[in-house]
Amino acid sequence: MAEHLQLLRVGNAASGNNVNTELFKVYPSISGVFVNESDGFDKKRHTIRLNLNAGSRLTEAVGNIELRKVEISVAQPVIQQFTDLKTKAVNETFSPGQIASLKGSLLKFDEADENQGIFFIAGDGTATKAGNVVKNKPSELLFFVPDTLNTGSFQVEVRVALKDSKNIKVGRLLIDLLPVG
Known part of the structure; x- marks a missing residue:
């Protein structure tokens, strides 16, 4: 029917x-x-x-449609996890001069651009760039931690110019990491 x-x-x-x-x-x-x-x-x-x-x-x-306000998300790198590959510590410590891993999304950056990369930010705002990157993928970065970072606490950030943009976007792990000897 x-x-x-x-x-x-x-x-x-x-x-x-x-x-x-x-x-x-x-x-x-x-x-x-x-x-x-x-x-x-x-x-x-x-x-x-x-x-x-x-x-x-x-x-x-x-x-009957229920309305709610939503925020528009802006594409930017997101760091979800920092791993010290020597000690296997996650989101806690790092070993200066040793390899570490960052996992997240939109992490890949242009290594030829000095404004992009992985930076360790000290409590006073001083930024130290990690220079030796082993793996540079959108979801994971493998790199050597600068061996000069022996004292203090640091946050890690990734600076990226996303596709079709010259503006640098920053993703930061908002956890203080401490060096281990």
Whole structure:
């Protein structure tokens, strides 16, 4: 029965009739200019359009939509995990002069650009760049920690110019890391 009803409605629209359901209302119209009252439909000058409006159930559903404000996210590197590969410590310590891993997203950077890379930020804001990068992938960076970082606490950040942009985006691990000897 439902299939028969659906075919009947399609047939009504194909015949130029309106189709009204609880979900939608469809009615055909002609656009174009008629020269005079006796002028007929000409495919070169006129087009048939189907107009669609919400039916009673759809209109009722729109009134029940729950709205909430969402923030637009800006693409930037995200650091999820720092691992000292010598001690296997995660998000705690690092071994100066040894290899470490950063995992996250949008981490890959242009090694030829001195403004991009992996930086250790000291408590006083001084930035020290890691110079020897072994793996430079969007989800993981492997690099040697600068051997000059022997005292203090540091946060790690990745500076990246994302695709089709010259602006540097910064992702920072907001955990203080301490050097181990």
